[in-house]
Amino acid sequence: MLSALIWIPVIGGIIIGFLPQKQAEKSRLFALIVASILLVITIIIGFEFDPNVNGLFLSESFSWLEQIGLNYYIGVDGLALPLLFLNSFLTLVAIYASNPKLDRPRFYYALLLLLSAGTAGAFLAQNVLLFFLFYEIELIPLYFLIAIWGGTNRGYAATKFLLYTAISGALVLASFLGLVWLSGASSFDYEPLRSQMLPLSSQIVLLIILLAGFGIKIPIFPFHTWLPDAHVEASTPVSVLLAGVLLKLGTYGLLRFGVGLFPDAWGVLAPYLAIWAAISALFGALAAISQKDMKRVVAYSSIAHMAYILLAAAAATPLSLVAAVAQMISHGLISALLFLLVGVVGKKTGTRDVDTLRGLLNPERGLPIIGSLMILGVMASAGIPGMVGFISEFLVFRGTFSVFPIATLLCLVGTGLTAVYFLLMINRVFFGRLPQAFSNLPPVPWSDRIPAIILAVLIVILGLQPSWLVRWSETETAFLYNNEQLISNFRPLISGSLDR
Incomplete structure (x- = not known):
């Protein structure tokens, strides 16, 4: 079943392409x-999982x-x-939310399936070199998805994304090669x-290189500049996958390889x-306040909220580690909902300018x-x-x-x-008097509403029943924490903090 999550979308993409x-x-x-089959397989694995x-x-x-x-x-x-469930689910959402009349549909849907295959392979890989191969493979379809079906400056955004992520992959590979060689x-x-x-000195050097590589992918300031451009130029389904799943490869790498492979160095670098x-x-939140494009607001919000995962990983307590996984899933669902809704607003009004839109509620x-779903998504993002x-x-803040x-x-x-920044956006875009220019907006078909409604329902259900979110990872993150080297490094930090 695990290989099916990788090779079914590959075979499906090849069939679509021909x-x-x-x-x-x-x-x-x-x-x-194909995407539905992948989701069913993931659910079956979940039911069998202990x-x-x-x-x-x-x-x-x-x-x-x-x-x-x-x-x-x-x-x-x-x-x-x-994360496998998130990948399968959002792949299905992205395909369903795609424009049925887009150009070159065979190439487009084949790339989406290949993107899902590469991401699943990275999450499943138990060989670090195999992880690197999948980590690099997924950037190829994403580059073409932005470069061909993106906005006006899609070439610039796609090239910038490719360069940044290629450097990220090179740094990750260098760290893995150094670890095996030494x-x-x-x-x-x-x-x-x-x-x-x-x-310890060798671990610190290798971990710094690894952190730089994954820091670009997450992305963390100051390696973030590729993300807003990619989101603005990408189509809505691609933004859903980029924010919802692909950024999680960086945070997953922090937990799996940063904490898992370099416990001594992690304890030393954790305060930094x-x-x-x-x-x-703070940078992501402050930058979001000044944005005029709704997509840029959500993009900078992603930078801020992904930083919470880095904070949780840095603390490396049993609670903070399971909180890091929970925050990955939470951010994936919320950002996917927000990008879907921003895409509908842009499609129906012809603009995403916060200063132009008014009264859409x-x-x-x-x-x-x-507008109601957007308010729900904003409330979820604001906690x-x-x-x-x-x-x-x-859980992140309690654990750290x-x-x-x-x-x-x-x-x-x-x-x-x-x-602050989401209320500013909501107040300007959805409240007030509806301008004459937007008085005859075409109705939103249910095909555009259904994915957003499903995401909203999941956001509420997991908020009311959080055990469904954290139960899968509690044992594994506790096992990740139960490394004597990691515990010995963090015990002085924890006891000193409690003394204060």
Whole structure:
């Protein structure tokens, strides 16, 4: 079943790509079927998964290129499973939300499926070199999705994305190669590398390189500049996948490889990572306040909220580690909802300019349902109780305060600023008198409403029943924490903080 999550979309994408021109209009239906199969497989794995089991619940492996230590070794545990579900679900949402009349549909839907395959492979990989291959493969379809179906400056945005993420991949690969070379390991398999005993100085150097690579992918200030441009020029479905899933490869890498492979160095660098997270959170929130494009507001909001995951990873307590996974899922669902709704607003009004739009919540001539869902998404992002954004951020701050109280308080300020910039956007765009230019907006079909409604329902359900969100990862993140090297490094930080 694990290989099916990788190879079914690959085969499906190839079949779509070779459909006859006369059958091109069926490519969307075929892609929906493939994506639905992937979601069903992920749900089946979830039902069979035992959250009380440490380590891999399912795995598949065979020797591939033994000479260089590259094995086809994939597996799923409590850290990867929630992200696999997010990938399968948002892939289906993105395909369903795509324009049925877009140009070159065969190539478009084939790329979406290949993007899903590469992302799933990265989450499943238990060989660090295999992870790198999938990590790099997914940027190729995303580049073409932005460069071909993007906005006016799509070429610039796609090239900038490609350059940044290529540098990210090079840094990640350099760290992995250095780890294997210095440790003398015979392969790149993850578990044997966890037991390596490198000198602290070597670990610190390798971890800094790895952090720079994943920091670009997340992205964390000052490596963030590619993200707003990519979001603004990308189509709505591509923005959904970019914010909802692909950014999580960076935060997943922090937990899996940063905390997992370099526990000694992580304890040394953790205070600096907490400061980095606080700076990025405040920068993203303050930058969002000054934006005039609704997509840019949501994009900078993503930078701020992804920084909370870095803060949680830096603290590396059992609670903060499970909170990091919860925040990844929470941010994925909320950002996907917001980008979907911003896309509908732009499609119906012809603009996303905050200073131009007014009164869209008008019940008769505006977009009342879209506006109501947008208010719900904004409330979730601002951490209103009863929604998934509240529980994930509460767990992050509760798990980090005992270790990094000042950084946690600064990130709490960033959460307060979330309400500021989103309320400014909501007030300007949806309230007030509807201008004459927008008085005859075309109705929003249910095909545009259904994905947003499903996302909104999930956001509320997981907010009311948070155990459904965290139960999958509690055991695995506790196992990740139960590293004596990590505990010994953090015990002085925790006890000193409690003494204060």
